[in-house]
Every structure is written in C-alpha cells, then in structure tokens.
Amino acid sequence: MNILPELKSRFRVVLSELVDDPTELLGMIRPAQDAKFGDYQANVAMPLGKTLGKPPREIATEIVSKLDVSDICEPPEIAGPGFINLRLKDDWLVFRLNHAVGDQRLGVAADNEPRTYVLDYSSPNVAKPMHVGHIRSTVIGDSLSRTLRFLGHQVISDNHLGDWGTQFGMIIYGFKHFVDRNAYETAPVPELSRLYKLVNQLVEYHNAKAKLPTLESELAARTEAVATQRSQPATGDKAADKKAKKELGKLEAKVTEAAETLAATRAKLAAVEKDSKLSELADQHPNIASDVLEETAKLHRGDEENRRLWDEFLPKCREEIQKLYDRIDVKFDFEYGESFYHDRLAGVVEEFEKHGLARESEGAICVFMDGFDAPMIIRKKDGAFLYATTDLATIQFRIQQWKPDAILYVVDHRQGEHFEKFFAAAKLCGYPDVELCHVSFGTVLGDDGKPFKTRSGDTVGLEALLDEAVQRAYSVVSQNDDTKPNGPELGEAERRRVADAVGLGAIKYADLSHNRTSDYVFSYDKMLALTGNTATYLQYSYARVNGIFSKGSIDIAKLRADGTSIQIVEPAERALALELLRFSDALADVVEDYRPNQLTNYLFQLTKVFFSFYEQCPVLKAEADQTRNSRLLLCDLTARTIRQGLNLLGINVIDRM
C-alpha cells in the first residue's frame, strides 16, 4: 500500500459524488509543503468553489465530513481558503513501517496496472570509442529501466547500436589501405580504432580544405556587412537607431562565429599539414570522403569482401563496448543494431508510397506532414536510406514483436525535431495507441559553460572519464580513511573497491540528479564532494548506518525477524518514519515524467532527515532495549531504502568507507 494512491482512492469516493471525473482533482492531493500543515494536503476545495458555486471552505467541510480516512489519518483540518490538511496517525505509520521491515520491497507495492515498455537508450556507434555524450543516455535509460521494472512493469531494453553506417565504411577503407597487420593481430580493437580516427581525420581534412574558400569569403562578406551597417548614419529616430544597433550586434556576432569556424578549420588543416606522414597520406587519398561512402554503399549492397570484413570487425567492436557496459553495470535485453533492420528499409519506403503517405520530391522520397516546414526524407535521391527510415522500420518491428504500451527514446534534446516528425509519421502508419516519448536531456558542459571537452578541444573519451573519476575517488577515500579518529581501517584492495563504487557512482549520480531537460556543468570536485547532493554522500551515509551495526555487533537480520515493533516517540523519529514511507511516492514521481532526479532528491532528503534523527536520538546508547531496537530498525530501513534507491540509479553501496 502506497500512501498517496491510498489517500487518493479515499478522496475519489467522495469527489465522485461532486464531479463526473475527479481524476484531475486527485492530482491536487500532495505532500504538505510545510510540515506545520501536516503530512499531506488536498487542495481540491478551491477549484470546486466555482464549479459548485459554493464557498470553498464550505465544500472542504462537506468533503471532510464524508471522507473516510479515520484508520489512516488524524481528523483532517481545514485551513486558509479551503486547504484540507492531513496528518497521518502515528499508529498507522508504525503499522506500515513494521510491514516494510519484513518486506523485500520495503513496503512499495507494485503498480496494479503493469505496462510494457520498450526503452531505447545508449545506442552508440560501435566503431567509435564512446565519449562523454553517451553517458547521459546510458545512465538515464538504465535507471528508468530499473525503476520501471521494480514497479512491476515489463521492460524491454533495446540498445539500438550504430553498426551499419559510415563509420564502418571508414574502418573498411582504413583496413584496406592503412592497416598495421601486426597491431591488428595482437590487439584488433585499438588498431580498428586507430584506423577509424585516421580515416576520419583525413576525410575531415579534405572537407575542410574544400570548405576553406567558402568560409573565407563568408567571413569577408560578414565583415563587410558590419562595416556597411556601421556606416549608416544615425536617423535621430530613437526606435530606428536602437534597431540598427541591435542589428549591428547580431552582425558582429556572426563575424565572430565565422572567424571561429575558420580558425577551427585552419587548425584542422594545420594539424595534418605539420605532420609529414599525415600530410603525405592526405595527398595520396584526395577522394577519401567519397571513397569511404562507396565502401559503405558496397557493404549495404552486399559486396562480398566488405561484408566479410564487417562480419569480422563487428564482434570485436561489440566486445569492446560490452567491456564498458560491464564496467558500469548496464545491461540490455536486446541489441538489435541498425544492421538488423537493413533488409526492411525498402519495404518501409514502399509501404509509405503505397498508402500515399510519401512522394518523390527533388529525387528523394519524402513524407510531408502538416505542421512541419521540411518533410521527413526516407530515401535519398541516390537511393540510400536514412536514419529516419531505420527508425520507422525499428518501431514497426518493436510494435509487432513486443506489443508495447510505450516506447521511450532516451536521446539528447538536439534531436527533438526529428522525433516530432518521426512520431507524427509513425501515427500516419496507424499504429495503435502506443505512447511514444522522446525522453530528451541537455548537454554536459565544462566549467566554461561550453560542451564538455578536453583542453585541446577533443571530446572526452568515456573510458578516460571513468578512470579519472575513480582515481580521484581513491584519493578522497584514502584521505578520509587516513583521518579516521581511530586510525585507518581499509586495506589497499578495499580502498580500490570503494573508490570504484564511489567514482562510478559520482558520475552516474551527477547525470541523474539534475533535471534531465537542463544542461549541467560537469565537475569532478562537485560530484565527488562528501557533502551535498552527491552519490558519495549517500554512500557514506549508508556506510555510517552500517557502522552502527558493526560497532554494536548487531545481527540486524535477526532483529528484523524477531518481530520487534518500531515505535515513534520523538519528532525526529516521526519525521524519519514519514520520509521512509514516501519512497513509493518518489518512485511514482520518477515514472510520471521519466525523471530520475525525483529519486535522487528523495534520497538526499531522506539522508538529511536521517542524520537529524541520528543526531537527536541515540541508537546504541538508547536507554531502553525497546527504544534501541526500534531505532536500530529505523536505521536498517534507512540503509535498505538508500541501497534500493541507489540500486535503481545503477549505483552500488559500500559497507564501510
């Protein structure tokens, strides 16, 4: 039994007599904003004032008189304009807590209307090393997957790997021209990775070279536009002058932008040109960009050699990626990559054409839809398919295969428009009522407020990112251990283990604790801080609670089974009890908008309430045995809730640190 749903169902009975559909009103029952108003509050009377034509307080009185919550709550109070304030009975809190003590699920009921979810997250290109941009999708998706499962839903996690695109054309091209056989025999993946980078660099070199004149003339044109704008005499009209000034500012910004693009392009060229070997290679492969596309096209056409190479490379690449997933403990039920859909793409396009949903325009097959300026192109004029085509084939397969109630795409916000179009197109196909949701998220920024990059401007490899976090965690852990009042207690091996959990936890938690829609600033120092809303703090709190048990030589499993009852006497005990029982509310909030930060906020709040309790209520030193045991069980529930909560975030706990 979960508190909020229970209260809502009680209110539903009463409200159904007043309105046709009370669903919306039930959303106005929520945790009290301030503890002095009680534990929960119902704000339903005010909006009903107008509908029913009666003073809200009168309505509130009527609702309260009919409301049957006497087993759960103290008599409800009406306050202000018509707030109904609810305070849970201590007896009931105790009853619920005692149930939670003996329950694997900590008293959290499974959803009584389980749904089937397909979750699409992570989805890296297997040929490229993963970088910081992939972590957010992976971590958010994994957490949602875990949370939905815990709540009793059926979840199918499907990693839509990029295993069929241009990157493989690059590797194939690189393999054919630049492979170091020895290196490949001894360590294939690093060699393939090197080839990818090399080919990519050469392609970009030639692209940059081709673009250079355009960029230069663009800069010149923009600079001139600024000069022209500057030379405009003031008109004397304030509004017009202001507008002109604004226009000038915009033009100047464009000059800066053009100059930056040009500088970056030149830097790219210089990097190749100053390296005589690279430079030579670049000269020897002037058509590398189109040749790479041709290798890709050949693969897609079924060219025997390229297909053989792809078959050879793919398992190696996947193995490499799997290592990373193992390290961060992320699993998928399926990994149907893009290649899986390859032979369905033509059919998708045909179907769209057959039903008159798509037509040819400028040589491409396009889906035109109301509300969009540009069509969704599903086949290029050269006959090749696009990721929009793959997405359509994929959704068709998923719906047929798994008959989901919802499909969630955990993908960064820049693809918002693509998903709008894609969802609209999927609707045209007449798919049944499937909830399609782009679970979008913002960019990870560096200290400078720009997308997180290394000093030299490269994207940060995920592996290196994790290594650094773990290494920094190690020094945090060691420093903490060294300064313990009774001397260090962790051996080297245990420090390493703890550092691993702390470092990886810090990275994940940083991603999950921010509202996913906003960008956030990446900072090792902040995410590894021992205070504040961090995984480290929660892990430490967990270890502290554990410390109580070991210090007191408590067999907590035995105590749980003893049938000892929790008792609520002190306000701090009550506050902790209530917070513990709100776990299910927090999980419901996560699922509501697919926002894991609802859970991190809850866990942080719980931990603060716990420490407040811990400060005020001696546990091991409690006078009466009954008090001591009751408090031990409160500690135990706190620890278990933190552990379970962190687990749903994909983060491990440590017994001591």
Add this chain to the structure above:
RNA sequence: GCGCCUGUAGCUCAGGGGAUAGAGCAACGGUUUCCUAAACCGUAGGUCGGAGGUUCGAAUCCUCUCAGGCGCACCA
C-alpha cells in the same frame, strides 16, 4: 528568417497552478567527556530575466520582449 529549450540566492541546481520560493557549496555564528564533526543547529543572502494577461491563487499557464544554447530537406 522559422522552430525548440533554458533564464530562480555570489556559485551549482531543485521546485513546473496552491499557504511565507528551497537545497548544497561558499560566507558568518553556535554545538564535541557522547554511535565516523565527511555531522548537526542557526544567521545572512531573491523585483524567480523584464512587461502585460488568464485565475480565488502564477516562479509555474498564455502573449509580447530581452539574453543565452540548440536545431532547421537528402549526416546520425
């Protein structure tokens, strides 16, 4: 030019129709013969970018506006 997102304390961020807008960090003050002081308690800090509007009630919804970010047919 069009579209989407963001703007909340010095900093990093919660809160997304309800009562006096919150947390962490930083600052300042207090608490330790006492279960890890990595804690706890307190003080200070805000025209919620700005202006209108809707509402009994707006940081939250709508319109306009300013600032920043990101996208805008044949890359994914």
